[in-house]
Amino acid sequence: MERPLDPSALVEALLFVADEPVSVQRLAEALETTPGQVEKALRSLEGALEGRGLRLQRMGSRVQMVTAPEAAPVVERFLGLGGRRRLSPAALETLAIIAYRQPISRPEIESIRGVNCDSVLRTLLSAGLIEEVGRAPTVGRPILYGTTFAFLQHFGLSRLEDLPPLEMDEEVPTANHLTERRKGYGKVRDH
DSSP, X not given: OOOOOOHHHHHHHHHHHOSSOEEHHHHHHHHTSOHHHHHHHHHHHHHHXXXXXXXXXXXXXXXXXXXXXXXXXXXXXXXXXXXXXXXXXXXXXXHHXXXXXXXXXXXHHHHHHSSOOHHHHHHHHXXXXXXXXXXXXXXXXXXXEEEOHHHXXXXXXXXXXXXXXXXXXXXXXXXXXXXXXXXXXSEEXXX
């Protein structure tokens, strides 16, 4: 007779086969349990993955199993994904503003930067580092932008809360806030 699997092993199996981030609620439904039990299993799985080639990445209530940043160069070489390009300083600055102020609209970003950001936003969208997350409840209903799971993975973060804290006297995040988290200094995959 087979032993039933530990809940964290079942969560691991589901995340392994999922091709996109999965909500805690969806995992709970699949396992016929509560979101609280899934959170407990996720904490256990996170501990089990410590020092391994995989880790959990979270954004809000969604979670995904990803390659650990330390293993990324080997995996990229294995998959033939070596072609990377650097983000410009303007793109890094815009990305830092979005990361720390999300959700944020293009007019708000342009107000902070003092320049037009259309081209930079297109670059970040095409790189998969940001996405449209809604519309502002203001005149014209401008699009709101937020970061993606690819952003977290690119900068070696498990969750947004892992971003380096802003100093009290800093009103606007700079590109340095992001690049200090990643040795590859702003590299993104070519698509």
